[in-house]
Amino acid sequence: MTTQQITLKPDLAELATLAEQVERFGEQIGLETPLVFQLNLVLDELVTNAVNYGFARSNIENxxxxxxxxxxxxxxxxxLRDNGTPFDPLQVPPPDLEADLQDRQIGGLGLHFVHELMDTIDYQHQHGENRLTLHKRL
Amino acid sequence: MQLDSEQQQGVLILKPSGRLDSNTAQQFEKDLLAQLDNNPQVVLDLAGLDYVSSAGLRVLLIAAKQVKQKAGSLALCALQDSIRQVFEISGFLSILTVCDSREEALSKVAN
Incomplete structure (x- = not known):
């Protein structure tokens, strides 16, 4: 079993660090490039959501x-665990992918990627933390 | 994230390169929209774009809407495989003009 742990500050500038770490992990476990990309995208979208919404209030300790x-x-x-505002991504409605250019919205697209690219997603709020568990069969 | 440009057959070719994520999207949006201001016909050559997230797609959507509003034309080309997959699962392949080669994209916007 190969494990890697990454701790990030709630700051979008951390996405570059995240990408590097995901690439390193991908190399370690022999993941093919398209899968590394997908893993990166999934984590990017979830971390971006956490930074933009979960930590929008500045009075969260540590x-x-x-x-x-x-x-x-x-x-x-x-x-994925964070101590931001409780947020269950499974409750977000799916985006309308049929809308034409003029009516197309971006909201919900990031989570749509997570659903499309992972096999299972589980959310719990425990001990003051959002906890997401994702599985993918390789 | 970088945005280079060149002219080819009187059409503006924009060549973003690097990673287009929620951290780089804001600056990219500013740079891209500034370039589109006076150019109704634009090709976005994405050969150098290594990564895009939904934040990046948002900027491309805004750009496409702006071009359409001004009755211009925009075509994208040379997407890397992983970028194409992101376009596919977003449904973007059906709302944007996406071509394999730059030549094809040029012929789409030149009319």
């Missing part, structure tokens, strides 16, 4: 986002 990625056999598991 703000942090922790990501743990591990590969066990052909199963990839990602646990």
């Amino acid at each position: 703000p942090h986002i922790t990501i743990e990625m591990r590969r066990e056999g052909e199963q990839l598991t990602i646990e």
Whole structure:
């Protein structure tokens, strides 16, 4: 089993660090480039949501986002925890992908990627933290 | 994230390169929209774009809407495979003009 843990400050500038770490993890576990891209996209969208909404209030003590990625056999598991405002991404309605150019909205697209690219998503709010567990079969 | 430009057959070619994510999207939006201001015919050559998230797609959508509003034309070309997949699952392939090559994109906007 190969595990990697990443701790980020709630700051969009951390996305570059996240991308580097995901690439390193991908190399370690022999993930193919398209999968590294997808993993990066999923984590980027979730971290961006957390930074923009979960930590929009500035009075959160010791703000942090922790990501743990591990590969066990052909199963990839990602646990994402943050102590921002409680937010269940599973409650966000899916975007309208049929709307034409003029009516197209971007809201919900990031979470749509998460649903499309991962096999299962589980959300819990425990001990003052948002906890997301994602699985993908490799 | 960088935005280079050149002229080809009287059409503005914009060449973004690097990572277009929520951290770089704001500056990219400013740079891109400024370039579109006086150019009704534009090709976005994405060969150098390594990464795009929904924040980046948002900027491309705003750009496409702006071009349409001014009765101009915009075509995108040379998407890397992973970028094309993001366009596909976003439904963007059906609302934007996406071409394989720059030549094809030029012929789409030149009319």
